[in-house]
Amino acid sequence: GQNIDQPTEMTATxxxxxxINCTYQTxxxxxxxWYQQHAGEAPTFLSYNVLDGLEEKGxxxxxxxxxxxxxxxxxxxxxxxxxxxxLCAVRVPRANSGGYQKVTFGTGTKLQVIP
Amino acid sequence: DVKVTQSSRYLVKRTxxxxxxxxVQDMDHENMFWYRQDPGLGLRLIYxxxxxxxxxxxxxxxxxxVSREKKERFSLILESASTNxxxxxxxxxxxPPGATEAFFGQGTxxxxx
Numbered sequence: 001g002q003n004i005d006q007p008t009e010m011t012a013t014x015x016x017x018x019x020i021n022c023t024y025q026t027x028x029x030x031x032x033x034w035y036q037q038h039a040g041e042a043p044t045f046l047s048y049n050v051l052d053g054l055e056e057k058g059x060x061x062x063x064x065x066x067x068x069x070x071x072x073x074x075x076x077x078x079x080x081x082x083x084x085x086x087l088c089a090v091r092v093p094r095a096n097s098g099g100y101q102k103v104t105f106g107t108g109t110k111l112q113v114i115p
Numbered sequence: 116d117v118k119v120t121q122s123s124r125y126l127v128k129r130t131x132x133x134x135x136x137x138x139v140q141d142m143d144h145e146n147m148f149w150y151r152q153d154p155g156l157g158l159r160l161i162y163x164x165x166x167x168x169x170x171x172x173x174x175x176x177x178x179x180x181v182s183r184e185k186k187e188r189f190s191l192i193l194e195s196a197s198t199n200x201x202x203x204x205x206x207x208x209x210x211p212p213g214a215t216e217a218f219f220g221q222g223t224x225x226x227x228x
Binding site (some may be wrong): 040041042043044048051087088102106107108 | 218
């Protein structure tokens, strides 16, 4: 089976930096995604990592270590609007589906940014 | 702007009713998905489709079926709604083979009473 772990909740201060960790144990690996989901809204794509290392995109960065089954999402210069749930998801090959690669989601980390 | 549209934002249905949730995407994507999202459980895949008339079971298909007669439309069917199917349902689409993101609809909050 697939197992993806993230902290349930985190709190951070406006203007600060926060790191949200994700660990995974999956049967195969072909990419890790981070999505942001504001309460009552659809998830929106933030980042994608398939090779080890850091991907930076503005205030958001995502890191991957495949050997450790570990990723983190780094949010800098936190703003109040960053209060949301952050979903880690891993894509794995699915043997008997025409090469389709299934994406499994973690339960999400609810981040609260306080003044 | 890319769009995945779900037919209803909120639905209330009675136990035993047959329920249809509709999803339409305008991006010509091959892959479409239905997830349900419950507190503490995250997004769980119910069914997906990688082509017209093609469907595969996800992790929790029991009590559900799907239909994909046209590329842009993917329907989720609850054959006989039960209270444990009260949930947020999310539709998503993506384009193979190495899609780097999926696009989600706004979700349908279904309550079965």
